[in-house]
Amino acid sequence: MQNKGLIKLFAILFGLVSLYQLSFTWFTNGVEDKAKTYAESKSDEGKEIARLERVYLDSVANKPVIDLGFAKFSYNDIKDKELNLGLDLKGGINAILQVSVKDILIGLSNESKNPVFNEALAKATEAQRSSDRRFLDLFFDAFEETSAGTVKLSDPSIFGNKSLREKINFKLTDEEVLPIIEAEVTGSVNTAFEVLRSRIDKFGVTQPNIQRIGNSGRILIELPGAKDIDRVKKLLQSTAELQFWEVYSNQETANFFFQANSVVENLLKVETEVDTTSTKDNLEDLLGEVSDSLATKPTNNLFSVFSPSIPQNQNQISSVIGTAKVADTSKVNSYLAMKEVRGLLSNEMKYAKFLWDAKPFTNTVASTGENVELIYLYGIKSNREDIAPIEGDVIDDASQEYGQTGKPEVSMTMNASGSRLWGKMTTENVGQFVAVVLDDYVYTAPSVNTPITTGRTSISGGSMTVEEAQDIANVLKAGKLPAAAHIIQSEVVGPSLGQKAIDSSMSSFALALLLVLLWMVFYYGKAGGFADVALLVNLLFIFGILTAFGAVLTLPGIAGIILTIGMSVDANVIIFERIKEELNKGKGLKASIEHGFSFKGALSAIIDANITTMLTGVILYVFGTGPVKGFAYTLMVGIVTSLFTAIFITRLLIDWYAGKGKLFTFNTNITKNWFKRIDIEFLKKRKIAYVISGLVIIIGLGSLFTNGLNYGVDFVGGRSYVVKFENPTSATEVANTLKDAFGSAPEVKTYGEASQLKITTKYKIEEEGNHIDDEVQDLLYTGLTSYLPEGLSMDEFKPGFDGTKTAGIMSSIKVEPTIADDIKTAAGWAIIGSLLVVFLYILFRFRKWQYSLGAVAAVFHDVLIVLAIFSLFYKILPFDMEIGQSFIAAILTVVGYSLNDTVVIFDRIREFAGIHTTWKFSEVVDRALSSTLGRTINTSLTTLVVLTAIFLFGGDSIKGFMFALIVGVVVGTYSSLFIASPLMYDTVKKLDEKKK
Structure with missing residues (x-):
């Protein structure tokens, strides 16, 4: 063999470089082991271990861990260089987001009401359920079929509008408009990618991965080690549409709600006849006894699911116009959307819209001691076009800070145009209320005491955490998504399952290697x-x-x-x-x-x-x-x-x-x-x-x-959960128990240990939104309550729980039929x-x-x-x-x-x-x-x-x-x-x- 010296040199250098690279993983593990020891010594019965670990790691983040004399490395430095572990070994979330091309087209058309355009969108949406073609191509085909040459894409009511007039005029043919729209859609998807990347970079997860998947409008995101899964999903799917609105007070809406209650009651009498009782309707209900009233009211009117805030004096005038249980919000929305109820609004209020608070709160029912999740409702002074007087594009900077009370808030600085508009709005509403709305949720709706002409304002809330304030500031700085992005495929692995996978894989790896080494010596x-x-x-x-x-x-x-x-x-x-x-x-x-x-x-x-x-x-x-x-x-x-x-x-x-x-x-x-x-x-x-x-x-x-194959959710779509129980549990019993919750029995089978089951369901898999994911988990939690340890909370049941997990969801996978x-x-x-x-x-x-x-x-x-x-x-x-x-x-x-x-x-x-x-x-x-x-x-x-x-x-x-x-x-x-x-x-x- 020639060049032995060169090969020796290469092997030695390559070996040294490999050892150098792996040393960062060794030292990182050493620091994290110390953090774990610290957390276990300070935790109460094993709780908040993850939080205490973060506290320790934050304290040593910038301190030298390796000192070579000529170079020093802090924990943050070596963490970035360690061996990356995937979700199945570390826990976290892997998701594919679909940027809604449909929403982009609607935006480009200025929300066109053209019937041909909207019919083509509907046909393309339906066709996409059974096609792997791009939505844009499906839309163009559907438009050509629907219009039959009667309407062009360049029509002023579609894409020939003011916002695109420099690129599209009514003389252009559909063939000439197609590449322009395609370029606009591609640009919007690129913007979405950059916005999401900016958000993730600021999220604080080490070694995140984000990449585009071809030209499909899909974006792959991997966040190993992410534990707060709900926070991640909210961060990824939030469009960050910031708006500033004037708000109705509870005094202005009081009469409307009494009338609305009567109308709803009369409409519901057709379906059912039950005795009614009077409603407590003072502000004390809202702040203290509201949960009792909601728990005891009849179910045949608006006030059975909603408690209006009725001021008894000037001190009780508020921007909060009512309260409901979180579970009843959809029913309240449906009642307030009835045309008979909307018809009660005065001319001054005919464009009013009702938005919920960004965060519910918990109240205790005095009579039963039950904890009930409640949420506030606000009345927004909207207009015919539903365009806010001030929108998020005026924000120059946003950051998490602490307010005068010492609680976390989001401080925002506006540009010159925003400062002028904000000054005008606050001047005109002194003594009244204005709301800061993000993605159709009200984050704050304070009373305006004096005009604000400095272009500075803040988003605050009594129960806002530091993480929530950081996330809001993050999405505002990164900018808003040009269209909604929803998760069409996701895999969530809890940290406990990840650690178990590491232990089992390492032991099997060591055994396999030992057997091979011994066999080679034995044979050769x-x-x-x-x-x-x-x-x-x-x-x-x-x-x-x-x-x-x-x-x-x-x-x-x-x-x-x-x-x-x-x-x-x-x-x-x-x-x-x-x-x-x-x-x-x-x-x-x-x-x-x-x-x-x-x-x-x-x-x-x-x-x-x-x-x-x-x-x-x-x-x-x-x-x-x-x-x-x-x-x-x-x-x-x-x-x-x-x-x-x-x-x-x-x-x-x-x-x-x-x-x-x-x-x-x-x-x-x-x-x-x-x-x-x-x-x-x-x-x-x-x-x-x-x-x-x-x-x-x-x-x-x-x-x-005849027998077929056991296709997983990867190929047929659905949601699959690996759930751990304290004791061995019958798969057949669990399937029958969950049958009522999901409408049909899910597929349930033992997964490894007798106390671990894999539960797969297609329940509402074609419906989009975080609320559907939450609904499925709620149904699963409720259905499995009798099998779970007493006192296991919903947060502990979810896959991202920080503590040591003895029961609950260890991992979950969701795949929508289209991507399947x-x-x-x-x-x-x-x-x-x-x-x-x-x-x-x-x-x-x-x-x-x-x-x-x-x-x-x-x-x-x-x-x-x-x-x-x-x-x-x-x-x-x-x-x-x-x-x-x-x-x-x-x-x-x-x-x-x-x-x-x-x-x-x-x-x-x-x-x-x-x-x-x-x-x-x-x-x-x-x-x-x-x-x-x-x-x-x-x-x-x-x-x-x-x-x-x-x-x-x-x-x-x-x-x-x-x-x-x-x-x-x-x-x-x-x-x-x-x-x-x-x-x-x-x-x-x-x-x-x-x-x-």
């Missing part, structure tokens, strides 16, 4: 020890690269690394087997080593096998998202590093030892005669193999058509793409299409059998066997492994065909298969040991993934011997017969 003796050293160096390189490039390590990523361990071992096995062959022929040690590491020896097969696996990794990376992409990345990195270490590091060690002139046998006394003199006639057994495979595939296809269809489509293309790419590569390398056909047919055979196994046994086996994105990653890994095996055998067939030109082709194939059998079994057993270790001792969420890999390795080994090579032989033989 000293050479196996050198291969072990190369393997450990390989792991150092992998983790060093992942850390240096900021890659995210996930559970599937760890599986990818474990798979590369098997591939690294495979490379050394191929090399050692070739060296042993040369030694058995009587060649000298140095000549045998030289041949084993040469292109004519093992190198050709190793490179071909690794390239085919690399190609499947690339396909996975292109089409995958989240954990699948992480798996593909670690797989590709592992292939590169394993090639380097197996070929160069092992060679350096072997050359060094061989140079000492000591005995070197590449086996042990126990294994030296294993797989020698094997001569199996594989081709004579091919018809039996065809029959066996055919029967299994036919049975599998029958099961696929897209995921299925991408998965299909990933499989087809990988098969096509591999077919072409093998054709390029072996120059015969029969080799490509044999390899791809064997892979197709393997995929069908894995699918058949999952179809036949998903109702029987005691672990999760869902078909989702991780399963597709497993299938493509099986594709890569099977190809790896097949290519090594094909390479030997090609070699024997070139050397033994007088042999029959059947003899060439049989001898090639026999000569590689030792390597095939050795590699397969090593890989199976690794996979079985992580299957048995890894986390529950990865068992189905690992089972697919185990089945794939077994089937892939079988197909390489009995399907790929025989099929290739049969097609070559038939072609030769035709030529004769």
